[in-house]
Amino acid sequence: MTQKHQSTQINRKGPVPRLATFVRSEDGNLFMLAVPLILIMAIWGGIAVDLMRFESRRAMLQGVTDRAVLAAANLNQTQDPKLVVRDYFAKAGMADQLAGDAIVNQGYKRREVTVAGDYELDTFFMRYLGDAYKTLSAQTVSTAMQGVGAVEVSLVLDLSGSMANTIGSTSTTRIEKLRTAASSFVTKLLLPEYKDRISISLVPYSEQVNIGPDLFDLLKINPGTKHNFSHCIELPASEFTKVTFNDSLFYEQTQNIQTNGYGSGSYRDYNNPNLDQPVCPRFDYERIIPISQNATKLTTAINKLQPRAGTSIFLGLKWATTLLDPSFQSVIKRLPTGTIDTSFAERPEPYDPDKSKGQTIRSLKYIVLMTDGYNDNSYRLYSEHYDDPSERLYWAYHNLPWVTYSSAGPQAPEARFFSRTNKFYTDTQGAGYMDSMCDAAKTAGIIIYTISMSGDNNGPQDIAGRTAMEKCASTKNHFFKTSGQELNEIFDRIAKQITDLRLTQ
Template identity: 30%
Template sequence: MLFDRVKRFSKDEAGGMLVLMLVVFFGITIFGGLAVDLANHERTRTTFQTHLDNAVLAAASLSQNLDPEEVVRSYLTSAGLDPSEVAIDTSEEKIGGILVGRTVEASLPAGLNTYFFRFFDIDTLGMTITSEATERVEDIEISLVLDVSGSMTERSSDGSRMIKLDLLKNAASDFVETILSDSEEGRVSISLVPYSTKVNPGSALLGQYTATQEHDYSHCVDFDASDFTNLGINTRAELQRTGHFLIGSDSTWTPMTGQWVCRFDGGFAVTPLSSSPAELKTQISALTGLGSTSIDMGAKWGLALLDPSAQDPVSGLIAAGQIDPAFQGRPHVYGADNSMKVLVLMTDGENREEYRLKPEFASGRSDLIRTTYGSSTYYTVESSENWSENDGDRTYPEAYFYAQHPFGSQRMWSTDTIANNSGYRFADRASEERLDWPEVWAEMSPYYYGYNMYGRRFDNYWSYRAALYRDYVQWTVDATEKDRRLRQICGVANAAGVVIYSIGMDVDNTNSLNLLKDCASSEAHYFDVQGLEIQTAFDMIAASISMLRLTK
């Protein structure tokens, strides 16, 4: 009986599909559960990876000054993760004490409790999250500020006895070649800023700013003390154009001797944001030494061309075809990622007085009348004759002093200008023009004017009166004030993150050496050199900056 039942059951196919469905159901449930565990694992890994990536990116940033390890741990804590297990490795690259690159690596072990893998005796799915971030300097903006004052034409103090300017030209040319050789397009720019008594930005660059228009003989501007509290130059604020006049002359015979306050000779104008070694080296080779020393003026223009306020002028010069379009948007804002601003400031001396014309002699109508006929030029001063200036003739007072005239060499006054004087036989063919003050100073020095147009009105003391007049029409910013301005703007630049290298060549003034040292970003960025050592200084600076360029 029992045997028959078993035999019938084995042949009975009713309910077979149910068994199959149960097997399939349990299989789907188990593998679906495993998939849920795996999906949770991947979602958790992705979340952890995102938080760790953000942490190491923030830690690697060159713009943050905190401990990179603390930055990573802080980020993980803020994300609700346990930072105690994270392993962090940090490496930094420095040049002359300046941080130029940072790499942060982090590894975070973690695990996820399972729901279905535990049926296979797997309670936890482990994971290790890793992340790495590197930030390095890539874009480099350099202002090369060079002293080309008169003392640079002297021989160096070392045994070579070579001309200092020649040594500077060689060193600066090699510097340019080293920095720009094989540089990636649009990455590295050099602005060349020569200076002596003033800096001449040139007509094109100054034309991108707002300057007064007393003359167009030269293109320097005057800065006030407040202009050295910031690095940029406001393109909308009116700049005072420097008076175009000669200093350092005591000639009474030659009107055009002395030194122009604002030099306009070849090579002296600023070259902004160039990446052409040939262009820069051509200008360097054309440099000549003349004039006084204004280190503060050189630093001001050098830093202005590193300041973001120069972006509009740079755009204007790009549109005019004078700057490479690759530099659109330069100079970068301070603290921009992967960028660095560098000022190289060189001098062979110390700040000297800066000469300026008084406003009443810088523009407007003068008292001088110029009369010309053929190759002859005469000058008449409109100034009423007084008792101390009487020329001894019977007419008194007369309105015009003939400073230089066709009637001989004696002091002479007249009631008419030369072209209206009936005694001058070419009067009807002579041309006559009242000069503005800028036209006067373009033709003669203040001392020459003071002697011939003013002093000779009197009977005596002509040279004494010439010196008085020269000092009357001009004023100076003294060296102490200029030192204060330089120290102030260097402080602002260092606070903004500009890397400043300073070079003193054959400088024997302790105050000037201390000023250069204070201006530099650190003692490692300051070079006190003699003669041929200037080559070594520029080579060391170039090598440091080239290392920045090569860390891309």
């Protein structure tokens, strides 16, 4: 009896009380919150899977496109470039992802190939977000060119007095090393297979740039400053903020005077009565040679260069950009017949191709700027000492420092020198002008290589000069520092980079 009663009590504690306990329990609340979170995570995980699949396939397609275009553009392979591209895509299992045949622009010793790929991925998870996400599309385009298209180069060479310094412990001077290296650079660019495509403008500079009588006679010159001893012009500050050349301005001709005797034994040579290093370079081999492919003419001039006077890097740079900028084409077209090869009649060409004229490849423009120093002060006589023909004739044959030293008076020679002259371009102005010109040239699309030949000179001005040259270069890889020993290799490397195979996207 007792056992039966006990059994009945146990049964009453069975399913019904347990169900009530379950209903009152709060343990399941987290589960109710977790269910939607798990669903959201599953959705985002699915999207991530689709995007990873898409990016993996897109990267594979881009890789095949790049490899195919490089192989097709290679001049050493003799197969049809279009067939080469198809073969690359087929072997990668992507034949159906080649978006039409490759576009091939073929020229003498030059080939440009453009390839496009197209791929659509069917999504696993994103399709449930709507019809717009059922597929993801990827397009790839690559262009490669081997050989050389239209290339314009301004070669800007420092022939200032410090170029007479020797290199390290050798007896070789900087100018001797430069003559060899720059001549090699010219011959490597102006090979027969690049005929009518590469042009070089030679811009020698020291304290000024001699543009030569042909260009000089095409510009508007202030009659009150004109003489026949040399052919340099002074540029206003506004001209150093842009790459364009203002053909409408009246320019002052640079005074034919000597204020800097560097290379003759002292900064200002008070012992030499003769004018042998005027501000404006005066010899024919010191003049600009514009837009040329005549390697003999260019190397002949380079091999005659001699150290002289001071340093105005910014002026060399300004003329380098002028000879690359389309705004100067109107002046170039007026040069005497035969000065510029007929194949370069439209140079300086526009920075971008004109599709309306059938141009498909832009003209690449390069500046190779070399110096062994930094921008320095440059002096001119006050106008009252240079404002009539007799004064201009006198200073064309007399060294200004020697005259001030030899003339009598209560002042010391240096004081007499500064009483007649002013700083026409200061070193600070020159540095600022150079900085502005570098920025303007790079913005326009000109590629700038810079070479600092100051070596291990660690004076404040030398360091500042190297820093300015590095900043001017298109990238850090376009800047070269040398004491001179490696100058040949540097110029050779630049020549190779200009003419080598390149890939663009």
